[in-house]
Amino acid sequence: MNISAASKAAGLPIKTVRYYADIGLVRAPSRSDAGYRTYDDAAVRKLVFIRRSREFGFTIEECRELLGLYQDKDRTSAEVKRIASKRLEEIEKKQRELQSLHDELAHLVKTCRGDHRPDCPIIDYLG
Amino acid sequence: MNISAASKAAGLPIKTVRYYADIGLVRAPSRSDAGYRTYDDAAVRKLVFIRRSREFGFTIEECRELLGLYQDKDRTSAEVKRIASKRLEEIEKKQRELQSLHDELAHLVKTCRGDHRPDCPIIDYLG
DNA sequence: CTTGACCTTTCAGTTACTGGAAAGAATAGA
């Protein structure tokens, strides 16, 4: 499987697949005589694993850890859970931040008349 | 006012104040003989304005626009409201994304036993 | 006069890619 087939199968842009190889996250298992990266199903599975992990917002380094655990038959689920819980807390923190931002900004937007005149509670609040 | 006093008054790191000057967002109104940036109250007010805008998540370019409107006595509140509404929609979009991420991940974390054994619904889901 | 705090510029690094250029390799069609 050349890189374009692998990238399609994994649901990732070619550039990204190459990037993941560069940083040693998921290397192509082999190269053709001409130097083309050649992927097999196992490599594609790893790419899919990374894509899903990234979709959850795990950083590349966390993905590296998770991929290590994915391939480690002696892993403990406690280790996986620790990483996932950390991410979950970050999500919850972000949610709280967004919520208060939302409430404040929504209030300002609601009270701004949005007409041709210059007076504006949004600007007043920021200034 | 030298840069450190201005940065304290504005609640921004010195590096950031210098950065904002570099990109032409808020330049120091003058320089001392030795070339030190010198800030006055009006400049500090602009820095505070930018800080608050950034806290709402407006991009630097949006901050530039907002600062322009802040200083424009002929602005219309409609223009301000348009920018703020756009940001509000982005926040709401992000909130929806985070909510579904949260629900999925929370479910996985809850069902993971987190013990010494390798079987793990989180890893299963990602793989 | 020296010490230490403060200021300057410039360069590099951060995250996770993405775009583009130049050039070699493979393939399909005439």
Place this chain on the structure above:
DNA sequence: TCTATTCTTTCCAGTAACTGAAAGGTCAAG
């Protein structure tokens, strides 16, 4: 077989919004 197109390679640069560090000039206190 020749050619046109597509695929691949590597390398370099850019993104957003800073942040850290290096190397050196300035200023106030003791």
